[in-house]
Amino acid sequence: MMGMSVPREYGGGGSDEVSHVLALMEISGGSASVGGFLAWNNALYCFPLLKYGTEEQKRKYLVPCATGEKTGSFALIGKAFSGSNRFTPVADAGEGLMNGEGSFFPCGVSLGIGPVASQEGHNPIFSIIDLERTPGLKRGDTLERGGIFFFGIAEAIFENARIKVDGLLGKGDDKSVLLQAVLQEAWMAVGALAAGIGEGALEEVLNFVGRQQGRDPISQSMEWKLADMAVDVEAARLFVLKAAWLKDQGKTYEKEAASAKVFGAGAAVRAACESLEILGDKNPARRASMEKRLRDAKMCRVYFGTSEEASFVVADHVIGRARMTGF
Numbered sequence: 001m002m003g004m005s006v007p008r009e010y011g012g013g014g015s016d017e018v019s020h021v022l023a024l025m026e027i028s029g030g031s032a033s034v035g036g037f038l039a040w041n042n043a044l045y046c047f048p049l050l051k052y053g054t055e056e057q058k059r060k061y062l063v064p065c066a067t068g069e070k071t072g073s074f075a076l077i078g079k080a081f082s083g084s085n086r087f088t089p090v091a092d093a094g095e096g097l098m099n100g101e102g103s104f105f106p107c108g109v110s111l112g113i114g115p116v117a118s119q120e121g122h123n124p125i126f127s128i129i130d131l132e133r134t135p136g137l138k139r140g141d142t143l144e145r146g147g148i149f150f151f152g153i154a155e156a157i158f159e160n161a162r163i164k165v166d167g168l169l170g171k172g173d174d175k176s177v178l179l180q181a182v183l184q185e186a187w188m189a190v191g192a193l194a195a196g197i198g199e200g201a202l203e204e205v206l207n208f209v210g211r212q213q214g215r216d217p218i219s220q221s222m223e224w225k226l227a228d229m230a231v232d233v234e235a236a237r238l239f240v241l242k243a244a245w246l247k248d249q250g251k252t253y254e255k256e257a258a259s260a261k262v263f264g265a266g267a268a269v270r271a272a273c274e275s276l277e278i279l280g281d282k283n284p285a286r287r288a289s290m291e292k293r294l295r296d297a298k299m300c301r302v303y304f305g306t307s308e309e310a311s312f313v314v315a316d317h318v319i320g321r322a323r324m325t326g327f
Helices: 017-030 032-052 055-066 175-212 220-248 254-279 284-300 307-319
Strands: 072-074 086-090 095-106 111-116 125-130 137-143 153-164
Touching (some): 017 032, 032 072, 032 175, 220 254, 254 284
Parallel strands (some): 072 111
Antiparallel strands (some): 086 095, 111 125, 137 153
16 A cells, blocks of 8 residues: 555556545545545655656665655645755765755654755755654654644754755756656555545434434435535545546546646535534534544645645646646
């Protein structure tokens, strides 16, 4: 599962993207935290390494995470993307010194891909970072996060951290293309998480309603709520599956991935909110579970750009204008 969409030659499961997102949706219906952990490793670490890494990098850094021996993630948030990190190569040493802060990674991951800037502060590049054994790398305080990250996140602080040159990712490639590829992969993964959260909320409230039927008849307004939730969830799943299918066919899927995030996150929030109203105060235990789903769903709206920012990406494609989003 950790490397489900990675080819078998690198220790992965060799599955196509449709199978990957189906698994993410199913798992996230039970626990968005577990689904998120799988998504970060598969989509945000293994994918960019597989697409932009050298053969040596794949053998050294991809295989351990594809087999589940270690876990990885792309830097989630932080000011490091604006160029606050600085990387200074050390002549004839095969490594460089990195200074800066602002890259955040989930707690528990062993390897990460984070933004690095040249010494002059331009031409940003990305580096594979050993988050456990890099001299000069310190972990900041753990920040508890509401929704999905039950394990929290922590800032990576670099103070003359020794980063190996063989870990620099995408040498010779346009780094903006690398980031754009990771973002659309992230949007599709977040869309899958959101669709799973929405489906889990619907299944949970249907179980509750089914047990209540013998005592309290279902009102027409409740039937409408359930119907709207079912339509939303099914549409969210189809958005994700279309993006995954396009990727499997080797076609562009940026608009579809952004659409999956925008619609899926909104559908998950609506499903959790409506479910809370149906549950009311009749079952505090189930209500607490649904409140967790609502927190998870709300966080899907802001991971890797807000839903509004992703909507700009969709608009760029629909209007046919040059990309104006800055992604």
